[in-house]
Amino acid sequence: MRILVVDDDRDxxxxxxxxxxxxxxxVLKAFNGLEALEKLNENTVHLMILDIMMPxxxxxxxxxKLRQSRNIPVILLSAKSEDADKILxxxxxxxxxxxxxxNPSELVARVRSQLRRYTSLGSIEKEKNYIVxxxxxxxxxxxxxxxxxxxxxxxPIEYKILELLAKNKGRVLSADEIYRKxxxxxxxxxxxxxxxxxxxxxxxxxxxxxxxxxxxxxxxxGYKLD
Amino acid sequence: xKRLFYSKVTKAIAWLLLLALTLxxxxxxxxxxxxxxxxxxxxxxxxxxxxxxxxTVSGLLNTPLQLLVSAYRETDIGSVHxxxxxxxxxxxxxxxxxxxxxxxxxxxxxPTASSQAQxxxxxxxxxAPISAPPxxxxxxxxxxxxxxxxxxxxxxxxxxxxxxxxxxxxxxxNDAVFTNCDAKSEKDLMDSRFYYLAERRSDGECxxxxxxxxxxxxxxxSHFGSDHLYGSxxxxxxxxxxxxxxxxxxxxxxxxxxxVRRCYERLLVLLGGIVLLIIYLVAAAGKNSAGExxxxxMDKLWTEIYLALMxxxxxxxxxxxxxxxxxxxxxxxxxxxxxxxxPLIFVAAGLGMLITVSSLLMLVRKLRQGxxxxxxxxxxxxxxxxxxxxxxxxxxxxxxxxxxxxxxxxWKELITxxxxxxxKKTGRWLLGGLSVFxxxxxxxxxxxPDAPIFLLFAIVxxxxxxxxxxxxxxxxxxIRKGTKxxxxxxxxxxxxxxxxxxxxxxxxxxxxxxxxxxxxxxxKLKAEKLKTELITNVSHDLKTPLTSIISYTELLSKVExxxxxxxxxISIIAGKSDKLKRLTQDLFDISKVQSGSETIAFERxxxxxxxxxxxxxxxxxxxxSGLDFVVKLEKDIYVNADGKKMSRAIGNLIGNILKYxxxxxxxxxxxxxxxxxxxxxxxxxxxxxxxxxxxEIVGRFVRGDESRxxxxxxxxxxxxxSYVEACKGVFELSIDGDLFKIVIGFDRV
Numbered sequence: 001m002r003i004l005v006v007d008d009d010r011d012x013x014x015x016x017x018x019x020x021x022x023x024x025x026x027v028l029k030a031f032n033g034l035e036a037l038e039k040l041n042e043n044t045v046h047l048m049i050l051d052i053m054m055p056x057x058x059x060x061x062x063x064x065k066l067r068q069s070r071n072i073p074v075i076l077l078s079a080k081s082e083d084a085d086k087i088l089x090x091x092x093x094x095x096x097x098x099x100x101x102x103n104p105s106e107l108v109a110r111v112r113s114q115l116r117r118y119t120s121l122g123s124i125e126k127e128k129n130y131i132v133x134x135x136x137x138x139x140x141x142x143x144x145x146x147x148x149x150x151x152x153x154x155x156p157i158e159y160k161i162l163e164l165l166a167k168n169k170g171r172v173l174s175a176d177e178i179y180r181k182x183x184x185x186x187x188x189x190x191x192x193x194x195x196x197x198x199x200x201x202x203x204x205x206x207x208x209x210x211x212x213x214x215x216x217x218x219x220x221x222g223y224k225l226d
Numbered sequence: 227x228k229r230l231f232y233s234k235v236t237k238a239i240a241w242l243l244l245l246a247l248t249l250x251x252x253x254x255x256x257x258x259x260x261x262x263x264x265x266x267x268x269x270x271x272x273x274x275x276x277x278x279x280x281x282t283v284s285g286l287l288n289t290p291l292q293l294l295v296s297a298y299r300e301t302d303i304g305s306v307h308x309x310x311x312x313x314x315x316x317x318x319x320x321x322x323x324x325x326x327x328x329x330x331x332x333x334x335x336x337p338t339a340s341s342q343a344q345x346x347x348x349x350x351x352x353x354a355p356i357s358a359p360p361x362x363x364x365x366x367x368x369x370x371x372x373x374x375x376x377x378x379x380x381x382x383x384x385x386x387x388x389x390x391x392x393x394x395x396x397x398x399x400n401d402a403v404f405t406n407c408d409a410k411s412e413k414d415l416m417d418s419r420f421y422y423l424a425e426r427r428s429d430g431e432c433x434x435x436x437x438x439x440x441x442x443x444x445x446x447x448s449h450f451g452s453d454h455l456y457g458s459x460x461x462x463x464x465x466x467x468x469x470x471x472x473x474x475x476x477x478x479x480x481x482x483x484x485x486v487r488r489c490y491e492r493l494l495v496l497l498g499g500i501v502l503l504i505i506y507l508v509a510a511a512g513k514n515s516a517g518e519x520x521x522x523x524m525d526k527l528w529t530e531i532y533l534a535l536m537x538x539x540x541x542x543x544x545x546x547x548x549x550x551x552x553x554x555x556x557x558x559x560x561x562x563x564x565x566x567x568x569p570l571i572f573v574a575a576g577l578g579m580l581i582t583v584s585s586l587l588m589l590v591r592k593l594r595q596g597x598x599x600x601x602x603x604x605x606x607x608x609x610x611x612x613x614x615x616x617x618x619x620x621x622x623x624x625x626x627x628x629x630x631x632x633x634x635x636x637w638k639e640l641i642t643x644x645x646x647x648x649x650k651k652t653g654r655w656l657l658g659g660l661s662v663f664x665x666x667x668x669x670x671x672x673x674x675p676d677a678p679i680f681l682l683f684a685i686v687x688x689x690x691x692x693x694x695x696x697x698x699x700x701x702x703x704x705i706r707k708g709t710k711x712x713x714x715x716x717x718x719x720x721x722x723x724x725x726x727x728x729x730x731x732x733x734x735x736x737x738x739x740x741x742x743x744x745x746x747x748x749x750k751l752k753a754e755k756l757k758t759e760l761i762t763n764v765s766h767d768l769k770t771p772l773t774s775i776i777s778y779t780e781l782l783s784k785v786e787x788x789x790x791x792x793x794x795x796i797s798i799i800a801g802k803s804d805k806l807k808r809l810t811q812d813l814f815d816i817s818k819v820q821s822g823s824e825t826i827a828f829e830r831x832x833x834x835x836x837x838x839x840x841x842x843x844x845x846x847x848x849x850x851s852g853l854d855f856v857v858k859l860e861k862d863i864y865v866n867a868d869g870k871k872m873s874r875a876i877g878n879l880i881g882n883i884l885k886y887x888x889x890x891x892x893x894x895x896x897x898x899x900x901x902x903x904x905x906x907x908x909x910x911x912x913x914x915x916x917x918x919x920x921x922e923i924v925g926r927f928v929r930g931d932e933s934r935x936x937x938x939x940x941x942x943x944x945x946x947x948s949y950v951e952a953c954k955g956v957f958e959l960s961i962d963g964d965l966f967k968i969v970i971g972f973d974r975v
Contacts, residue, residue: 009770015777022784079769081811101773101807104780175835192857195835195842210843217839219869220831 001115002044004028006036006062007051007077016049019104020111033057037065045072047115049107052078052089060092067093073114077102096213109207116148131166133225136205136214138166147205157182158201161194165215165225174222198223233515237507244503244583245576251496252575256551256568258489277476279441283467287422287439289387290395290465291448297379298455376459377402392471394418398462409464418466426450428460438467504583512591519594529592529602536585543578547571642727657691664688701729709736717744754821765814772810775803812941819871819948826868826952830975833897833904834859836869840876841895844884852889853910859897863904865972867953875946879908879968882942888913888964899974906970916966920959 003025007013010031017027028043030036032054039045048066052059063074073096076089081099089097096110117135131138135148143159145152154162160182165173175194179185182194198217202209216224230236277283380397384404387393394407396415409415412423420438432450439446450456467475514520554567592598599605664687708721717740721733779800783793818824837859841848848855883893891911898905923943943959946968950957956971 009774011774012770012777015774015781018781019777079766079773081814100769101776101803101810104777174832175838192838192842195838196845199842199845217873219839219873220833220836220865220867221829221869222835 001046002026002028003111004030004036004039004043004045004048006030006033006048006054006059008032008054009051012051015104016107019108023108023112025111033059033062033065036062040066040070046118047073047075047111049075049077049111050094052076052080052085060089063089063092063094073118075107075110075114077107103208106208113148113207116150131163131169133166133169133214136166138163145205152204154201154204158197158204161197162201162205162215162225165223169225172218172222172224178223194223228517229515232510232513232517237510240503240507240510244500244507245579247496247499247503248575248579249572251493251500252547252572254489254492254496255547256554256571258486258493259551260554276440277479278438280479281441282475282479283420283439283472284441284446286393286467287420287436287465288446288448289393290384290397291422291424291450291463293383293387294380294397294461294463295448295451295455297383298376299451380404392468392475394466394468396462396464400459400461412462412464415464415466419469420472421464421466422446423462423464424449425463426456426459426461428458430456430458438472500579504586507583507587508590511587512594521595521597524588525591525595525597526601527588529589529598530604532585532588532592536582536589539578539581539585543574543582546574546578550574657695660687661691664691698729701733705729705733705736708733712736712740712743717741717747751822755823757817757821759821765810765817768806768810772803772807775799776807779803809941812945815874816941816945816948819945819952824871824952826871828866828953829869830864831867831869831872833863833865833906833972834861836872837876837895837897837906840873840880843873843877844880847884848880851884851887853884853887854890854892855895856892857895859895860899863897863899864975865904865955866975867955867972868949871949871953875949875970876906878942878946882946883908883910886913886966887911900971902974904972904974906972908968908970910966911964912966916961916964920961923959 001024003020005013005016005020005027006029007016008031013029013031017029020027028039028045030039034057036048036050037057040048050059050063054062057065059076059078063076066072066074074094075096075098076094077098077100078085078089079100086097095114098107098110113135129139129141131140137146137149138144139146140163143156143163145154145159145162161178164178164181178194198215199209202212202215205214206212214225216226218224377399380399381404384395384397384406387395388406390406394409394415395405396407396409396412397404398412407415415421416423416437418438421436422439423435425433425435434443434446434449436443436446450461512519550567550571554564554571589598592601664684705721708719711719719740721737723730723733779796783796783800788796815824837857841855841857880895887893887910894907894909896907898907947957947959950970954973956969958969958971960967960969
């Protein structure tokens with residue numbers, strides 16, 4: 001697997017490549033957008049880690065150029081932590097967004113996740129009774145969940161909640177609604193069971209539970225799966 | 227040409243010419259007066275007429291009657307001058323000549339019947355002419371003597387013209403006749419070309435008749451005077467000029483007229499020359515040959531001096547010349563002999579002209595230089611006086627203004643005071659009372675004969691009272707509204723100036739406060755924004771190196787074979803860089819929200835769910851904390867807020883509780899409706915002595931423990947408060963002993 005790391009800060013590029021090399025990936029380095037595009041044309045690249053703020057050609061523009069011809073996973077890297085910035089990056093075609101300063105292990109985990117999903121994508125899609133969201137695949141028949149092709153261990157309640165959310169993908173479900181449908185009862189006041197369960201699910205399926213990729217908390221309203 | 231016009235030579239020539247002309251003029255005048263005019267009996271006025279209407283004729287014709295009247299008047303007049311046509315003057319003493327011989331020409335009048343009646347007062351003339359001169363005596367014969375004197379006087383007077391060359395007269399008093407010709411009666415003289423007849427009847431009736439003379443009858447001025455002189459005498463006076471004599475006189479008269487006319491013509495020409503020269507000199511005055519205006523020492527003298535010299539010189543010279551001419555002609559009895567006075571005339575005239583014209587020229591120079599008024603001592607004085615007067619007037623005006631202001635201020639204060647009184651409770655009672663009073667007045671009005679006056683009075687008072695009350699109510703409304711607006715945050719609101727004085731003061735004060743607040747808020751916002759921008763930039767710039775630090779620390783931690791201490795150091799670096807990372811993010815967040823650049827997405831939130839979800843995030847930490855969390859959440863409480871921000875705020879509070887609570891104590895978290903509001907309470911027992919101000923603790927980088935050894939950025943509470951407030955909630959912090967309590971209030975929706 002070959003990963004292209006692009007950042008104008010050479011030290012950051014160096015450290016990232018060290019981490020990735022340690023994981024067994026071959027790494028290409030580029031220090032601006034134009035160089036990145038050149039490297040992409042010259043080599044076969046499976047994933048790109050791209051900084052947004054760069055001289056000459058910034059990350060977003062490089063990404064948009066890339067997306068005209070290639071479909072490889074791209075993880076954006078930026079000091080901009082605003083929601084608006086994240087949305088912009090994801091809309092431009094990024095698969096993930098990591099804010100600086102990042103935890104190297106987390107970045108490596110995300111790279112791994114993206115690559116796994118990228119390579120195993122085709123096989124999962126064919127299965128009928130699978131609900132697929134990004135790298136998350138829920139088999140409603142065997143009641144199992146796979147994250148980037150790896151099986152995730154969930155309790156029956158957790159699975160039910162996740163399945164319910166997956167079936168209503170993109171829709172916000174209130175705690176009461178989940179309660180009613182999972183437990184078939186009315187919710188109890190002062191009981192934060194669902195919140196705790198969701199938290200547990202997140203810990204199991206998310207690389208960083210505080211910045212969930214799939215299962216999102218809509219504060220004060222409910223939960224949803226994107 | 228211009229050069230020539232202004233040149234000194236030309237001016238000098240003009241001066242010489244002027245003096246020469248002046249002297250010539252005076253000479254001509256003197257000569258004329260001497261040679262012709264004074265010698266001639268005719269006034270200048272006469273030459274405007276013909277001989278027939280000249281005073282020569284009238285004067286000659288007048289003489290007999292004049293003499294007669296004079297004779298009658300002899301008691302009143304000391305002397306009499308009679309001018310003869312020949313120019314000689316007859317001067318007569320009033321005292322009659324002591325020796326009087328009866329003239330052969332005196333015809334003794336016959337007593338007539340008509341005069342008989344007057345016999346008492348009129349004596350027989352037969353006695354009179356030969357009687358002795360009168361001596362005043364109280365005898366009855368006195369009247370007779372007086373009457374006798376009339377004839378004597380007449381005879382005496384007329385003796386002067388008895389031998390006149392051309393004048394004939396016939397005078398008859400009662401029956402006495404005096405004549406110098408053969409005329410038997412007045413009719414004989416009336417054949418002449420020029421004659422004058424005056425008649426007085428005994429009853430006092432007078433009549434006059436003339437022929438030949440064509441002048442105004444007034445010139446034939448001689449007539450009988452007052453009645454008492456003549457008594458009942460009947461008088462006829464007739465005078466005539468012999469025709470040959472008249473012809474002769476006319477020729478002489480015409481000859482002299484021609485001479486005088488020529489004389490006048492010459493004088494006129496000379497005068498014209500003088501005037502022209504003066505005009506030239508005036509035109510050329512004050513400019514040098516180059517046509518420039520120059521100022522000399524002479525110009526510095528006062529204007530008045532030149533004015534005086536000009537007037538004095540001209541009038542004095544004229545007067546002096548007139549006197550001298552008269553003197554040298556001998557008509558004036560001066561002490562100056564003719565050989566002195568004659569040259570003096572020229573000296574006076576020349577000097578007079580010199581002084582007058584040069585003064586005039588100096589004045590013209592002053593005008594040219596624009597200094598006519600400036601050099602005038604009068605003007606200087608007037609200007610000075612005016613300055614003084616102005617100062618006085620100004621002071622007076624100021625004094626008056628002060629007085630006026632005093633009254634105006636007093637009046638204003640009076641009004642203000644009145645309004646203030648009106649504004650107070652007593653004032654309102656007064657107004658109310660007035661209203662009632664006016665109503666009573668109106669009642670009175672309807673039952674008394676003075677109804678209209680009372681009614682009017684009542685209406686006026688009532689209207690005034692109602693007006694004042696309405697105004698006041700409006701003012702109060704406006705102030706109430708304004709205060710509410712300002713309280714609501716619209717600091718730019720300005721309460722319109724009320725009518726009542728005291729409320730006006732209040733409104734002004736409120737406006738002032740609002741303005742000050744507005745300004746300070748704006749200034750603060752600006753400063754805040756600048757700070758935020760700075761922090762944002764710094765935050766961004768911090769993140770990049772921090773990324774490297776974290777990454778390489780992690781790499782370092784994976785290196786094997788390092789000494790034990792090194793591993794410890796690495797873990798410290800890792801911990802601190804992690805803390806730095808959080809700090810940077812927190813700093814960035816609070817800067818954003820406090821500067822107002824954070825966008826708040828309001829949504830209808832289930833407050834209980836919000837707290838539950840947040841608690842779930844800290845599930846593990848709570849379990850491990852050794853604290854007993856007592857959570858009581860009321861259902862169905864919804865608030866309008868930004869869920870993400872609120873979860874962060876609540877999360878920070880929980881984090882705070884976890885950090886600073888005394889181990890083994892209970893933590894109370896509750897959600898309830900309090901007075902219609904959603905109220906979230908977070909209570910815990912502090913693990914340390916909370917010796918700080920409640921305001922301080924929510925400030926940036928403030929932490930309860932002074933050592934700052936614990937985790938956290940110190941921004942937790944500040945961020946929580948800021949987020950709550952950004953969501954329009956109320957964040958209250960209170961400390962009661964060891965009890966640390968935070969209450970977040972929201973409007974329910």
